[in-house]
Amino acid sequence: MHKQEVTIYDVAREAKVSMATVSRVVNGNSNVRKETRERVEEVIKRLHYQPNAVAQGLASKKTTTVGLIVPELTNLYFAELSKGIDDIALLYKYNIIITSIENRLMKEEQVIQGLLNKQVDGVIYMSNRLTDEAVEAFKRTSTPVVLAGTKDSRTDIPSVTIDYKKAGTEALNLLLNDGKKNLALVVGDAEAVVNKEHRIPAYKEFVADHNLPERIYTGISDYSDGYNLYSKLIKDGVDGVLVTGDSSSVGILNSAIDAGAKVPEDFEIITASATQISSVVRPALTTVKQPLYDIGAVAMRMLTKLMNNEEVEEVNIELPYELVKKQSTLNN
Amino acid sequence: MHKQEVTIYDVAREAKVSMATVSRVVNGNSNVRKETRERVEEVIKRLHYQPNAVAQGLASKKTTTVGLIVPELTNLYFAELSKGIDDIALLYKYNIIITSIENRLMKEEQVIQGLLNKQVDGVIYMSNRLTDEAVEAFKRTSTPVVLAGTKDSRTDIPSVTIDYKKAGTEALNLLLNDGKKNLALVVGDAEAVVNKEHRIPAYKEFVADHNLPERIYTGISDYSDGYNLYSKLIKDGVDGVLVTGDSSSVGILNSAIDAGAKVPEDFEIITASATQISSVVRPALTTVKQPLYDIGAVAMRMLTKLMNNEEVEEVNIELPYELVKKQSTLNN
DNA sequence: CTGAAAGCGCTAACAT
DNA sequence: ATGTTAGCGCTTTCAG
Numbered sequence A, B: 001m002h003k004q005e006v007t008i009y010d011v012a013r014e015a016k017v018s019m020a021t022v023s024r025v026v027n028g029n030s031n032v033r034k035e036t037r038e039r040v041e042e043v044i045k046r047l048h049y050q051p052n053a054v055a056q057g058l059a060s061k062k063t064t065t066v067g068l069i070v071p072e073l074t075n076l077y078f079a080e081l082s083k084g085i086d087d088i089a090l091l092y093k094y095n096i097i098i099t100s101i102e103n104r105l106m107k108e109e110q111v112i113q114g115l116l117n118k119q120v121d122g123v124i125y126m127s128n129r130l131t132d133e134a135v136e137a138f139k140r141t142s143t144p145v146v147l148a149g150t151k152d153s154r155t156d157i158p159s160v161t162i163d164y165k166k167a168g169t170e171a172l173n174l175l176l177n178d179g180k181k182n183l184a185l186v187v188g189d190a191e192a193v194v195n196k197e198h199r200i201p202a203y204k205e206f207v208a209d210h211n212l213p214e215r216i217y218t219g220i221s222d223y224s225d226g227y228n229l230y231s232k233l234i235k236d237g238v239d240g241v242l243v244t245g246d247s248s249s250v251g252i253l254n255s256a257i258d259a260g261a262k263v264p265e266d267f268e269i270i271t272a273s274a275t276q277i278s279s280v281v282r283p284a285l286t287t288v289k290q291p292l293y294d295i296g297a298v299a300m301r302m303l304t305k306l307m308n309n310e311e312v313e314e315v316n317i318e319l320p321y322e323l324v325k326k327q328s329t330l331n332n
Numbered sequence C: 001c002t003g004a005a006a007g008c009g010c011t012a013a014c015a016t
Numbered sequence D: 001a002t003g004t005t006a007g008c009g010c011t012t013t014c015a016g
Helices: A008-015 A019-026 A034-047 A053-060 A076-091 A108-117 A132-140 A164-177 A193-209 A223-235 A246-258 A276-280 A292-307 B008-015 B019-026 B034-047 B053-060 B076-091 B108-117 B132-140 B164-177 B193-209 B223-235 B246-258 B276-280 B292-307
Strands: A065-070 A095-100 A122-125 A145-148 A159-161 A183-186 A215-217 A240-243 A268-271 A286-289 A316-318 A322-324 B065-070 B095-100 B122-125 B145-148 B159-161 B183-186 B215-217 B240-243 B268-271 B286-289 B316-318 B322-324
Touching (some): A019 A034, A065 A108, A076 A095, A108 A122, A108 A132, A122 A132, A164 A183, A164 A240, A223 A246, A240 A246, A246 A268, A276 B276, B008 B034, B019 B034, B065 B076, B076 B095, B076 B292, B108 B132, B122 B292, B159 B292, B164 B268, B183 B223, B215 B223, B240 B246
Parallel strands (some): A122 A145, A145 A159, A183 A215, A240 A268, B159 B316, B183 B240
Antiparallel strands (some): A286 A322
8 A cells, every 4th residue: 555646535626516525426425516526526537536445444334345254275165166256356447366275374363353353244154164163253253254165054144055864865876876875975074064963964864774885984185195095095995985075085086096906997086166177187177066156156156145135035045066977887 | 326325324324423434344444433323333233334446436536447458368377367366356355357368259458448548557568569559558547557477678667577598599409409390380370579588589699509400480370380290390309399288389389289299208398388278298398397377476465556556666577487397398 | 516524543753 | 851833635514
């Protein structure tokens, strides 16, 4: 922030009107005579006047900025969500302050507080692990918050998701139909709400219903986690896996290939979150295709309504997903 | 932005000091007696006072916010750069406003102006195509700007990059040493500074020096571009390619595999920007491994110095890269 | 339709 | 070490 050459005051003086009138012109207030407006606009252009958004924010109590909280920047899952958010934000002229919470230099509540101190008009939270502290912080503030790709059972925070439980069950059914009898669930963070309350219960229910052994592997988050897990899966006799993470599913796949396994004949893989990564590997992975872009876009749209105190009929939106059958399953 | 319950004034009254003293405490100014400080801190805690960053910004002319300009959000190349930036930004307590310019709803200069209006303390620009308008905007402002992963010959804007020319030559040499004689260069945006002024000239020089045919394919940006290009490459007799994009190189690879080509025996591929994508495919791609995280981190560090009016010895930094030999080349 | 004036919440001289 | 006093640049009643 450096010297601001031209202020609203300069424009007012030059156009021989008051600051108030310039402000009206800048903000498109209709209560300005045509000639006055044109005169002011001419001066604005001539002087290259640009309003100071910080001063506007202080005076109006609106910053036209929203905060984004994401677990990690280098994850295509969140990047695709963010793109949906970004497009809608642009449409409604909001800027985005993005904060990742992978770096443990700052606690999550501090990150949220920092955003609130910056007076963001709203927040979109995308971490799948909604901590108690975060929930507390969200409850304390009157700033609207929307969860994208995650939900919370403790509260009524608005959210946009898919039906994770149904999607999981559907995927497991595909594996079962392909004749696989030893189905495992591979998850990253077992405490993540979506896993804990949706995917894991869905899996447990499924194997119980079908009299199958229960094999849940947790803490498998990245490529190498997945790669290293494969041998254990084989040792346990697993012949079909539903993997929540994208990179980890690819790790398992490559490990299987390297071990000479035949995918999908001997071993089937389905990933529960499809991004670019899972579509470029060979054999291509069968995936639960979540409408990531749409989840982000709908979440941001909902946030604009909330920030505008508009009526929002449904605050917990579930979007449709698709089970896309590729070559990592037999698809009988 | 909603009702702010507690202001600095409330704290001052409650602690029986002036606003100035509270401000000093909040900002860690040492000119406060220990007991006073503690009393103020107690009140701050008790009242849950949080400074309003917008007001601070207006009064101090510093927003502790930097703007990031990236071509697209869903590209791991930029995500990895951003991660380096983010980590250093966190360290120095800067927030990040991220703006992508893929959406043509707004012209680039408007995006930049928007950032400037928000009074960001600095800008990091990552688009590989630095337009004249952007350069003009950067020249007009006194807000520091650093280019990350790109440079500009028209101006002296600080930048952090690698030696693209040298890296390209080295990669081409590898292909040549493997016995390939019909080497192609596959680029995305031919007008991108890095391509136009570094990679393409390096390639032209190389093929001229070695009496090889010159085959440059431009406009190949994403996976399907790459996938579709392969047949043309084969028709042209190409047996080795250096590909600037990550997704497009994977597209070429998969297309080659699908066509039954033997990689690397019949056809070699090197990608000039390694991200996660190029390492999970099989055969794994030989890559020019750019230190993306470091480029981002160094750029952000440089920006902190610039924002702080500190001395910066070298404003055009080149970081070391590495040619990582994988299975898409013979590596003789 | 336009202007005057009072802030928004905080920082930064300048005094003391 | 602490308080006083101006603003920072803009929006927003409230008059007229």
